[in-house]
Amino acid sequence: MRAILIEQYGVPPVVADVVDPKVPDGGVVVRVEATGLCRSDWHGWQGHDSDIVLPHVPGHELAGTIAAIAPGVTGWNVGDRVTAPFICACGQCRECLDGNHQVCPNQLQPGFNYWGSFAEYVALPFAEVNLVRLPDELAFDTAAGLGCRFATSYRAVHQVGRIQAGEKLIVFGCGGVGLSAVMIAAALGAEVVAVDTNPAALALATRYGAAHVVDTADAERLVDLTGGGADVTMDALGSNQLVQEALRSLRPRGRHLQVGLLPSGVQLDVSRLIGQELQWLGSHGMAAHAYPEMLDLVAQGNLKPADLVTRTIGLPAVPDALASLTTPNATAGVTVIHP
Numbered sequence: 001m002r003a004i005l006i007e008q009y010g011v012p013p014v015v016a017d018v019v020d021p022k023v024p025d026g027g028v029v030v031r032v033e034a035t036g037l038c039r040s041d042w043h044g045w046q047g048h049d050s051d052i053v054l055p056h057v058p059g060h061e062l063a064g065t066i067a068a069i070a071p072g073v074t075g076w077n078v079g080d081r082v083t084a085p086f087i088c089a090c091g092q093c094r095e096c097l098d099g100n101h102q103v104c105p106n107q108l109q110p111g112f113n114y115w116g117s118f119a120e121y122v123a124l125p126f127a128e129v130n131l132v133r134l135p136d137e138l139a140f141d142t143a144a145g146l147g148c149r150f151a152t153s154y155r156a157v158h159q160v161g162r163i164q165a166g167e168k169l170i171v172f173g174c175g176g177v178g179l180s181a182v183m184i185a186a187a188l189g190a191e192v193v194a195v196d197t198n199p200a201a202l203a204l205a206t207r208y209g210a211a212h213v214v215d216t217a218d219a220e221r222l223v224d225l226t227g228g229g230a231d232v233t234m235d236a237l238g239s240n241q242l243v244q245e246a247l248r249s250l251r252p253r254g255r256h257l258q259v260g261l262l263p264s265g266v267q268l269d270v271s272r273l274i275g276q277e278l279q280w281l282g283s284h285g286m287a288a289h290a291y292p293e294m295l296d297l298v299a300q301g302n303l304k305p306a307d308l309v310t311r312t313i314g315l316p317a318v319p320d321a322l323a324s325l326t327t328p329n330a331t332a333g334v335t336v337i338h339p
Ligand SMILES: NC(=O)c1ccc[n+]([C@@H]2O[C@H](COP(=O)([O-])OP(=O)(O)OC[C@H]3O[C@@H](n4cnc5c(N)ncnc54)[C@H](O)[C@@H]3O)[C@@H](O)[C@H]2O)c1
Pocket: 037, 038, 039, 040, 041, 043, 148, 149, 152, 172, 173, 174, 175, 176, 177, 178, 195, 196, 197, 198, 201, 217, 236, 237, 238, 242, 258, 259, 260, 261, 262, 283, 284, 285, 325, 329, 330
């Protein structure tokens, strides 16, 4: 099959012919119809993820049709339209039995623990636990985002951040994660401030429901804009500088959502966390069993993830698209790959 192959960290990957994935025990192989370009793929390419073994095929935010099924897997057929959370959980450990599949210690992530979806086919383990059936009317391009960034933001804003109508949320970084968060929080009735250096990203944030947009992360200005500080802030880039501005933009007892990856760690002003009773909340993907509630909101038109997709590309354009994620004013919105 054709796939994007990373041979060395930080060196542009190539389109290569590689072996097709084998059907894992208890799993399926999916014919990839659409797969999103997430900044986590960029982190992987840069060598920020110790799970990756080179050579490597990235890609973890996908939708497609089942091409093959392991013996004994029930409830699924070849040709079924599916997505899956990028955190494929085992379904059997203590965390999974508690419903917290997103922190399963036995999790396997396509595009990190093994070869991913920037390819014609991808394997998905623990199929009965993780596969999510797609409604016929949900396009593959839209559904891909449900495998990672849209679902991650849904969990972060709604389940972890517990954002309430009328609360003020500042989203730092308005790419796939941040724009999803803007749309979801606005639908939940929050007043959203969107921060991004790219004017095109801010224009999309306004379209998706941001009440205010700001081109520089400046805590003093953001505290003014929110009338004394935000109830919730979110780092949707993965930036030490943005984390510092975010924590200083919170009102006392505010909640900070950390979704952006910080491979070099971060220095926290712990005295401030204590004195202001700030909450630091990590958020990681979303369990498959939590998808129906989100899919219902999509079906009812309350959430419109289809609007987030601004560009579709083929595999040959992936190396440039990956590299451009760190250039100023990169393509705003979500880029989807058709392998
Ligand atoms: N926790 C999870 O489960 C999870 C899931 C998905 C993605 N992630 C992580 O979330 C982060 C965001 O991913 P994405 O795919 O949305 O990224 P993205 O590249 O699509 O978006 C990043 C945005 O940040 C903006 N930006 C850059 N510098 C800025 C600055 N100084 N101030 C304000 N904005 C700035 C860019 O213009 C861009 O719009 C990444 O670290 C990714 O790895 C985490």
